[in-house]
Amino acid sequence: MSNRQTLGRSARRIREGDAVLMGNYARFPLLLRSGRGATVTDADGRSYLDFTAGVAVNVLGHADARLTKAIADQAGRLIHVSNLYYNEPQIRLAEWLVARSFADRVFFCNSGAEANEAAIKLARKFAKETRGTDCFEIVTALGSFHGRTMATVTATGQEKYRRGFEPLLPGFRYVPYDDIAALAASITPQTAAVMLEPIQGEGGVRIPKPGYLTEVRKLCDRSGALLILDEVQVGMGRTGSLFAYEQWGVVPDIMTLAKGLGGGVPIGAMLAKASVARVFTPGSHASTFGGNPLACAAALAVAGRLTAPFLSRVRKSGKTLVAGLVRLQKTTGQIEAVRGIGLMAAIDLSPAAPTALSIIERAAEKGLLLNRTSERTLRFVPPLIITQAEINRMLKTVSEILEDSQT
Numbered sequence: 001m002s003n004r005q006t007l008g009r010s011a012r013r014i015r016e017g018d019a020v021l022m023g024n025y026a027r028f029p030l031l032l033r034s035g036r037g038a039t040v041t042d043a044d045g046r047s048y049l050d051f052t053a054g055v056a057v058n059v060l061g062h063a064d065a066r067l068t069k070a071i072a073d074q075a076g077r078l079i080h081v082s083n084l085y086y087n088e089p090q091i092r093l094a095e096w097l098v099a100r101s102f103a104d105r106v107f108f109c110n111s112g113a114e115a116n117e118a119a120i121k122l123a124r125k126f127a128k129e130t131r132g133t134d135c136f137e138i139v140t141a142l143g144s145f146h147g148r149t150m151a152t153v154t155a156t157g158q159e160k161y162r163r164g165f166e167p168l169l170p171g172f173r174y175v176p177y178d179d180i181a182a183l184a185a186s187i188t189p190q191t192a193a194v195m196l197e198p199i200q201g202e203g204g205v206r207i208p209k210p211g212y213l214t215e216v217r218k219l220c221d222r223s224g225a226l227l228i229l230d231e232v233q234v235g236m237g238r239t240g241s242l243f244a245y246e247q248w249g250v251v252p253d254i255m256t257l258a259k260g261l262g263g264g265v266p267i268g269a270m271l272a273k274a275s276v277a278r279v280f281t282p283g284s285h286a287s288t289f290g291g292n293p294l295a296c297a298a299a300l301a302v303a304g305r306l307t308a309p310f311l312s313r314v315r316k317s318g319k320t321l322v323a324g325l326v327r328l329q330k331t332t333g334q335i336e337a338v339r340g341i342g343l344m345a346a347i348d349l350s351p352a353a354p355t356a357l358s359i360i361e362r363a364a365e366k367g368l369l370l371n372r373t374s375e376r377t378l379r380f381v382p383p384l385i386i387t388q389a390e391i392n393r394m395l396k397t398v399s400e401i402l403e404d405s406q407t
């Protein structure tokens with residue numbers, strides 16, 4: 001897409017924005033103003049089918065009427081009170097999460113990185129108190145993504161995110177993902193926890209082999225290390241079950257959530273079994289905004305929608321999405337691999353295909369927003385309310401782009 005063509009009347013504001021915003025994002029030159037369902041509209045009045053959903057956040061799409069009303073009602077009643085006191089939406093959301101997961105206790109924060117930061121602190125404190133002061137190491141996977149704070153960027157097993165920020169936090173080890181022998185070899189008496197994404201999202205939707213997570217659980221049980229599952233991207237229905245771990249029958253000790261939890265309102269959560277959570281005592285950890293009534297009311301409105309029929313529709317839509325991508329692979333010959341589970345999918349483009357970036361640019365010209373995890377991998381994480389017709393529209397657009405690139 002030529003910038004001049006796409007920017008239209010937004011161009012001036014984008015330039016003005018660049019003059020005052022930090023340059024830490026490679027932003028696409030689109031100024032988005034409104035949305036409805038799976039469609040967003042820019043400041044020039046052009047509409048786009050949104051297959052990025054704020055990077056796996058807007059599970060109910062944009063401007064969902066019930067979510068909007070829940071936020072407005074709560075804003076009119078009580079936005080924030082701090083954790084000096086209790087508030088009803090926070091208790092109700094914790095009850096909802098505890099009733100539907102392995103966990104007994106919940107800590108609320110504002111983002112995925114903060115939820116993982118809390119998980120790392122809880123695991124270290126638990127290990128030090130129960131296994132000894134030199135037990136603090138956390139093993140994570142290469143290709144993982146856990147956030148951008150100093151602890152979570154250290155936990156992230158991708159050098160590109162850590163470069164320039166050294167010295168990193170001591171006490172982290174990395175192993176290849178989905179390689180149980182490598183993990184077994186890395187666990188020592190100093191290992192406080194193993195921290196993994198059940199499916200690597202930023203790593204390109206990497207789904208482990210059946211049995212991998214079961215073996216990870218066994219290794220943790222044998223060594224006394226805690227199992228932390230980072231469900232920041234895959235939790236809250238994204239994979240077709242409320243939490244991804246349910247699909248493997250593997251129960252973690254700690255789990256983190258964010259992204260879809262508030263349907264777009266910032267909120268994160270760190271959940272744990274009572275036996276582990278007990279080491280967080282008054283003063284151990286805190287967040288000013290964590291679990292405030294506004295964010296929790298939004299999350300409750302999302303939670304109320306993630307019913308069994310809703311999740312069954314996610315699985316059905318996910319099958320349409322993956323089957324369509326596999327069809328594209330056959331018809332275009334420009335896709336090396338297709339991976340997907342629920343409404344989370346990725347394609348690896350063959351060397352002959354255009355780059356992921358050029359496909360994203362062409363898609364935007366055709367009214368479709370796509371996202372990539374690397375030069376050659378496109379990721380599809382639409383709102384969970386995406387329709388079959390919208391999935392087919394996306395597939396048709398990508399097919400046209402790949403076909404055009406061959407002429």
Ligand SMILES: Cc1ncc(COP(=O)(O)O)c(C=O)c1O
Nearest residue numbers: 111112113145146147201232233
């Ligand atoms: C698996 C996972 N963990 C953690 C994070 C960090 O979340 P946040 O950007 O909300 O801090 C992300 C963000 O992409 C993620 O995908």
